[in-house]
Amino acid sequence: xxxxxxxxxxxxxxxxxxxxxxxxxxxxxxxxxxxxxxxxxxxxxxxxxxxxxxxxxxxxxxxxxxxxxxxxxxxxxxxxxxxxxxxxxxxxxx
Amino acid sequence: xxxxxxxxxxxxxxxxxxxxxxxxxxxxxxxxxxxxxxxxxxxxxxxxxxxxxxxxxxxxxxxxxxxxxxxxxxxxxxxxxxxxxxxxxxxxxxxxxxxxxxxxxxxxxxxxxxxxxxxxxxxxxxxxxxxxxxxxxxxxxxxxxxxxxxxxxxxxxxxxxxxxxxxxxxxxxxxxxxxxxxxxxxxxxxxxxxxxxxxxxxxxxxxxxxxxxxxxxxxxxxxxxxxxxxxxxxxxxxxxxxxxxxxxxxxxxxxxxxxx
Numbered sequence: 001x002x003x004x005x006x007x008x009x010x011x012x013x014x015x016x017x018x019x020x021x022x023x024x025x026x027x028x029x030x031x032x033x034x035x036x037x038x039x040x041x042x043x044x045x046x047x048x049x050x051x052x053x054x055x056x057x058x059x060x061x062x063x064x065x066x067x068x069x070x071x072x073x074x075x076x077x078x079x080x081x082x083x084x085x086x087x088x089x090x091x092x093x094x
Numbered sequence: 095x096x097x098x099x100x101x102x103x104x105x106x107x108x109x110x111x112x113x114x115x116x117x118x119x120x121x122x123x124x125x126x127x128x129x130x131x132x133x134x135x136x137x138x139x140x141x142x143x144x145x146x147x148x149x150x151x152x153x154x155x156x157x158x159x160x161x162x163x164x165x166x167x168x169x170x171x172x173x174x175x176x177x178x179x180x181x182x183x184x185x186x187x188x189x190x191x192x193x194x195x196x197x198x199x200x201x202x203x204x205x206x207x208x209x210x211x212x213x214x215x216x217x218x219x220x221x222x223x224x225x226x227x228x229x230x231x232x233x234x235x236x237x238x239x240x241x242x243x244x245x246x247x248x249x250x251x252x253x254x255x256x257x258x259x260x261x262x263x264x265x266x267x268x269x270x271x272x273x274x275x276x277x278x279x280x281x282x283x284x285x286x287x288x289x290x291x292x293x294x295x296x297x298x299x300x301x302x303x304x305x306x307x308x309x310x311x312x313x314x315x316x317x318x319x320x321x322x323x324x325x326x327x328x329x330x331x332x333x334x335x336x337x338x339x340x341x342x343x344x345x346x347x348x349x350x351x352x353x354x
Contacts, residue, residue, distance in 0.1 A: 015157065033155070
């Protein structure tokens with residue numbers, strides 16, 4: 001199990017838990033003390049990371065998350081970049 | 095023509111002074127009441143909470159494993175609940191906290207960003223605390239703080255055509271047992287407000303020497319003078335609906351371990 005954390009400038013903690021199988025992310029679960037509207041968008045964030053190569057850059061993770069979110073989704077206290085940093089740390093530090 | 099932003103005084107605000115209820119019930123009532131305000135079945139409402147016991151409350155997006163020492167909460171019979179708003183984990187004991195919920199029509203915060211709407215919906219509380227001699231202010235996004243330390247935190251969700259905004263403030267210091275239940279390092283403790291035994295928390299009792307119920311009464315009066323407020327109560331069908339939601343959702347492992 002890989003686990004990465006990133007504390008945003010505003011103080012919110014973003015956590016990414018996932019596995020790496022065949023060099024790709026799977027069973028991704030993003031969590032933390034942030035706010036997200038609508039709440040169901042969390043599943044879109046998790047899904048957007050599923051299957052991405054573990055060698056991908058932080059920017060690529062952030063772009064994938066951004067692509068998966070419809071324009072009416074509001075991330076409050078965190079961002080696609082914050083999630084991407086947590087994921088990258090989970091890959092690099094495990 | 096676009097609808098302009100409403101004012102507090104455009105509404106007939108109702109007050110609910112909560113009886114102590116089983117801890118899951120408060121979360122179910124938030125869901126029921128925000129839905130009823132959204133559908134127009136209920137007037138915009140301010141509800142103060144009371145609890146029958148202690149609880150760990152997780153934010154909607156937190157994982158149990160990452161936040162809670164489940165072996166200890168299980169051993170001590172401490173309930174672990176998940177609320178429907180985001181934000182961080184708290185350990186709340188009935189006598190140590192002041193919690194309220196605002197159920198508001200979205201027009202009240204129309205056109206405001208999230209950060210602004212948090213501060214706006216709690217202006218009355220800042221005023222109420224200041225008139226008790228606490229130099230309270232809002233720390234974006236969602237903290238109520240003072241030079242005596244952090245007082246509490248707010249969380250919002252927009253659902254069913256209404257805004258739920260709830261706040262928990264520390265009335266007394268968190269117990270020594272806190273680190274036994276929550277997985278937080280010493281550094282993060284300072285960020286956890288109500289949960290924290292850290293000296294950077296400024297509980298209301300320490301800052302006012304007032305009884306908890308007197309502080310609540312003072313805050314209710316502040317809201318009443320500023321925005322208008324009539325005494326109200328929970329309707330029997332709201333209670334029945336919330337009890338059903340406790341059974342089918344809020345007390346289930348499926349909900350509590352939504353993020354395992």
